Amino acid sequence: MAGAPGTGKTALALGIAQELGPKVPFCPMVGSEVYSSEVKKTEVLMEHFRRAIGLRIKESKEVYEGEVTEITPEETENPLGGYGRTISHVVIGLKTTKGSKQLRLDPSIYEALQKEKVNIGDVIYIEASSGAVKRVGRSDAFASEFDLEADEYVPVPKGDVHKKKEIVQDVTLHDLDMSNAKPQGGQDLMSMVGQLSKPKKTEVTEKLRTEINKVVNRYIDQGIAELVPGVLFIDEVHMLDIECFTYLNRALESTLSPIVIFATNRGVCTIRGTDVMSPHGIPVDLLDRMLIIRTMPYSLEEIVQIISIRAETESIQLDAEALHGMGEIGARTSLRYTVQMLTPARIIAETAGRDSIKLSDVEEVDELFYDAKSSAKVLAASEGYLL
Ligand SMILES: Nc1ncnc2c1ncn2[C@@H]1O[C@H](COP(=O)(O)OP(=O)(O)OP(=O)(O)O)[C@@H](O)[C@H]1O
Numbered sequence: 253m254a255g256a257p258g259t260g261k262t263a264l265a266l267g268i269a270q271e272l273g274p275k276v277p278f279c280p281m282v283g284s285e286v287y288s289s290e291v292k293k294t295e296v297l298m299e300h301f302r303r304a305i306g307l308r309i310k311e312s313k314e315v316y317e318g319e320v321t322e323i324t325p326e327e328t329e330n331p332l333g334g335y336g337r338t339i340s341h342v343v344i345g346l347k348t349t350k351g352s353k354q355l356r357l358d359p360s361i362y363e364a365l366q367k368e369k370v371n372i373g374d375v376i377y378i379e380a381s382s383g384a385v386k387r388v389g390r391s392d393a394f395a396s397e398f399d400l401e402a403d404e405y406v407p408v409p410k411g412d413v414h415k416k417k418e419i420v421q422d423v424t425l426h427d428l429d430m431s432n433a434k435p436q437g438g439q440d441l442m443s444m445v446g447q448l449s450k451p452k453k454t455e456v457t458e459k460l461r462t463e464i465n466k467v468v469n470r471y472i473d474q475g476i477a478e479l480v481p482g483v484l485f486i487d488e489v490h491m492l493d494i495e496c497f498t499y500l501n502r503a504l505e506s507t508l509s510p511i512v513i514f515a516t517n518r519g520v521c522t523i524r525g526t527d528v529m530s531p532h533g534i535p536v537d538l539l540d541r542m543l544i545i546r547t548m549p550y551s552l553e554e555i556v557q558i559i560s561i562r563a564e565t566e567s568i569q570l571d572a573e574a575l576h577g578m579g580e581i582g583a584r585t586s587l588r589y590t591v592q593m594l595t596p597a598r599i600i601a602e603t604a605g606r607d608s609i610k611l612s613d614v615e616e617v618d619e620l621f622y623d624a625k626s627s628a629k630v631l632a633a634s635e636g637y638l639l
């Protein structure tokens with residue numbers, strides 16, 4: 253996406269992320285993020301690439317599932333003779349529509365229950381093999397208790413407490429890299445996924461990534477996992493240098509590549525790290541691999557619409573006249589400038605004891621502040637006024 257400042261490139265990226273929803277990875281970054289003193293530029297790029305590639309893993313697991321009817325930690329004297337008492341096991345009652353079951357479980361599960369903030373009346377499942385606890389939601393038997401709850405209500409599970417359940421998990425390749433940077437388990441996908449909750453570790457090497465790719469590809473072939481290509485958004489892409497661009501050329505062509513969106517407001521300028529001029533500061537061979545979308549300045553009506561949405565989200569009230577006035581100022585100056593005017597205009601209106609912004613408030617704000625263009629004009633007209 254190429255276009256003048258304030259034409260909505262970054263705003264579009266936010267919009268895309270919203271539309272994709274939580275299941276499709278969206279990884280935003282700014283070109284200058286690659287310049288870190290500790291990590292190689294290409295390493296930063298690669299990491300973001302892998303954050304943008306998702307994997308949906310379906311597996312059938314043996315679980316205990318139901319509504320929690322009881323959580324009782326049972327304590328014993330500390331066998332080492334200390335003062336404290338330790339939890340020897342925990343008793344959990346689970347109920348489904350078909351029956352109920354009492355389980356005596358390892359104390360580590362008690363910790364997992366506390367971490368997931370499981371209470372009586374929640375629907376949970378516990379994986380039989382790993383002991384991982386997952387809170388599904390609150391049982392809808394409790395739904396009418398309070399109205400103001402952000403909780404998700406789920407029906408009491410059907411079938412037996414102990415059963416096989418199809419579990420779908422969404423992870424990114426980066427999650428797998430990180431959780432396996434210090435491999436403890438086996439080299440298959442399920443144990444890689446199992447590492448997700450374990451504490452963190454060492455560096456992610458190219459070798460590890462190749463290993464993970466191999467396993468992932470095998471599981472995709474077997475139909476257990478499904479690739480969910482996401483979106484990598486690189487804002488201010490002209491900040492990248494020639495090394496990064498060369499690297500991108502190659503990365504874009506690999507099979508495990510997300511959709512990559514670049515945004516820039518530069519015209520013809522030098523490519524960083526060279527003295528070659530190129531459109532958008534991007535090498536022509538990389539440009540050749542893209543579709544370029546031109547973003548245009550907003551029209552007066554569009555500016556008015558954006559300001560009214562903005563005002564509504566910030567609960568600022570505006571007269572129709574004031575709104576139109578702001579639109580005109582926006583068309584003359586910039587969208588960002590007018591959006592910034594909203595708050596001062598509201599303060600002026602409030603000071604005058606009104607709830608709603610009038611045209612005169614907007615004009616007053618416009619007199620008090622300068623936008624970039626008029627400031628430049630003042631500077632040019634009064635030489636020597638500022639250093
Ligand atoms: N469609 C839109 N809806 C709501 N707000 C918008 C929209 N487009 C732009 N804006 C707002 O306008 C301002 C400028 O837009 P944005 O930051 O996307 O510009 P940009 O094209 O990324 O500019 P730059 O090249 O300077 O980075 C932001 O405050 C943004 O929230």
Ligand SMILES: [Mg+2]
Pocket residue numbers: 261262263487
């Ligand atoms: Mg931007």
